[in-house]
Amino acid sequence: MRQAYSYVRLSSKKQILGYGEDRQCEAIEAAALANGWELSDKTFSDLGVSGWKGANIETGALSQFLRCVEDGYVAKGSVLIVENVDRLSRAGVNRAVSLLMQLLDSGISIYTATDNKLYEPDSPNPLMDLMAWALSAQRAFEESERKSQMILKAKAKAREAARSSGKIITRRCPSWLCVNQDKTAFELLPERVETVQKIFDLYVNGYGTPRIGRLLTEEGRQPLTGRAWYPRSISRILQYRAVLGEYQPTLNGKPEGEPVKNYYPAIITEDQFNEAQAVLKEGGAGKGRRGGEMRNYFAGLxxxxxxxxxxxxxxxxxxxxxxxxxxxxxxxxxxxxxxxxxxxxxxxxxxxxxxxxxxxMGSKDNGNLKELNDRVRDLTHLLEDTKNQLDNTINAIATLGLNDMLQTKFRELTAAATDIEGQLSSAKTALETSQGQLAIQKQDSEMLTxxxxxxxxxxxxxxxxxxxxxxxxxxxxxxxxxxxxxxxxxxxxxxxxxxxxxxxxxxxxxxxxxxxxxxxxxxxxxxxxx
Structure with a gap:
C-alpha cells in the first residue's frame, strides 16, 4: 500500500480557533481513503505560520518534511496530501514551482484534495500539470497581496486618525493602561502606574536595575510582563516613551513616522524621563556589588x-x-x-x-541647549519641505508617467528624507539627554552645596x-x-x-x-x- 503524509497550514489565529484545521484534516483523510493510501501517523502542521513570505518552507513543519525527504526517512513513491496548492506556498509562482520540482525530483507525489489532482514525478502530461500548479500559485499569491495591501491601507488610515484626532486605534496598549468598553478612552491601572513611577524615582535616586527588581519583588509588586522582575525589562520601561503619553506607530516592526504625542495619559514628567536617560547614558545607576545596607557610600571610588x-x-x-x-x-x-x-x-x-x-563638577559639556533646540527646529522644517517635494514628485509621476528625470528625483528625495529623519532623531536624543543632565546637575549641586x-x-x-x-x-x-x-x-x-x-x-x-x-x-x- 502506498504511503501518504498529511500537511496542514493555518496562517491566522482566527483560522486556528475556527474550523480550518478540522476541515483540512477531514479532506486529507477522505483523499487517502478514496485512493487506497496508508496515511502516516506522522503529520506535519504549521499553525499560525504564513505561506506568503515562505516561512513554512524555511523554518516551519514543511521544512521538516523536506529534510525527511532529503535524508531518506520519507521513501520515494510516497504522497504528500494537502488541501490545495496555497497550503504549501503563497510566495508567488517561482517559489511554488521550485517547491513542486524539488518534491517531484525527490520521487514524492503531491495530491491536492480540493480538485482531486495528483502531481506525479512520471506524469504523462507534465506541462499541463506545471501550468495548473503555476496558475493556482499565482491566484494564491495575488489574493495574499490584495489582503496585505488592504491591511496596510487600513493600518495607515488608523495611524493618521491617531495623529489627527487621537482616536484609539487598537486595544493593545502599555501594561499600566487598559481601554474602556466602548473604546473611547484609556483607563489607568493605579497599582501598575505606581510601580512604574516608583521605578523611575528609584533609578534617578541611585538604585540600579537589579536592586530595583529585588525591592519590587520584596514589596510583592507583580511584574508588568513575564514571571519576574529582570534588569533588562526594567531598563526597557525606563526607555519606553509611552510613559510620557507618546504612541509610536510602526510598520513591519519598525517606527513609522513621527510619534503621536498625548495619545496615552502621561504618568511620568519630561524632567523625570530626561533625568533617567541621562543616567542611562552615563552608564547606569547603582553599578558594582553592594551589601544589603550599602554601608560604604564611597563604593567604587x-x-x-x-x-x-x-x-x-x-x-x-x-x-x-x-x-x-x-x-x-x-x-x-x-x-x-x-x-x-x-x-x-x-x-x-x-x-x-x-x-x-x-x-x-568640572567642565562637563551638556551641549548648548539653544543650538540643539535650533537644530531640532531646522531639521523639522527641512523634513517637512523634503516630504512636500516628494509628494509633488509622486503627483507628477501619476500625471505625466514615470520618466528618468522623475525617477531620479524620487530616489534622491526619498534618500534625503531618510537621512534627515535620522539626523532629527539624533538631535532630539541629544537635546533630551542635555536637558536631563542639567536637571541632574541642579539636584546634585543642591545636595553638594x-x-x-x-x-x-x-x-x-x-x-x-x-x-x-x-x-x-x-x-x-x-x-x-x-x-x-x-x-x-x-x-x-x-x-x-x-x-x-x-x-x-x-x-x-x-x-x-x-x-x-x-x-x-x-x-x-x-x-x-x-
Missing part, C-alpha cells in the same frame, strides 16, 4: 595607594559596632593599615563641601547612602588613600571624573585632624573624631 580597591569590614566591641576600611591585599602584599570609616568620611565630605561646586551636617544626615538611611554614592561617582573618579603604619601622617587624594586632582588631605595617623590643600589655597580644620 576608594583605592589604596598600592592600586588595589578598599573594602569595608565591621567589628563589635562591648556592644558597639565599628566600621573599618582595608585594602583588598591587606596583610598579603599591602601593609598600609586600616582606616576608621566614619573619620575618613568626615574628612572627604568636608573637603567636597568647601570646594566650589563647579570645580567638583548643602550644609556639612546635612551631607552627614544623608548617610543615615539606605536611600540617602545610595543617592550620595551615585552623586559622588558621577563627578569623582577615585579617592586614593595612602598610609604607612610607621609614618606620622596619612594622605587622602580626591580626583575629579576627568582624572584631575581636586584636593589632598594630610591627616594625622588617628584621623583626628587634617590639612587640606586645593587650588583655592590651604586650610586647616580640627575635627573632634576621637
Amino acid at each position: 576608594l583605592r589604596c595607594s598600592c592600586g588595589e580597591g578598599m573594602h569595608i569590614v565591621s567589628s563589635q566591641v562591648k556592644g558597639k559596632r565599628y566600621y573599618q576600611l582595608r585594602c583588598l591585599q591587606y596583610r598579603i602584599s599591602c601593609y598600609g593599615g586600616t582606616w576608621n570609616f566614619n573619620k575618613l568620611s568626615s574628612h572627604v565630605l568636608f573637603a567636597l563641601r568647601r570646594l566650589p561646586i563647579l570645580e567638583v 548643602g550644609r556639612f551636617l546635612e551631607l552627614i544626615d544623608n548617610t543615615k538611611d539606605l536611600d540617602g547612602r545610595i543617592k550620595l554614592n551615585q552623586v559622588l561617582r558621577r563627578y569623582l573618579s577615585k579617592i586614593e588613600m595612602e598610609a604607612d603604619r610607621d609614618a606620622e601622617y596619612r594622605f587622602v587624594r580626591i580626583f575629579r571624573k576627568d582624572g584631575e586632582l581636586l584636593v589632598t588631605a594630610t591627616c594625622d595617623h588617628k584621623l583626628n585632624s587634617a590639612l587640606f590643600e586645593s587650588v583655592d589655597g590651604t586650610e586647616t580644620m580640627e575635627l573632634n573624631n576621637s
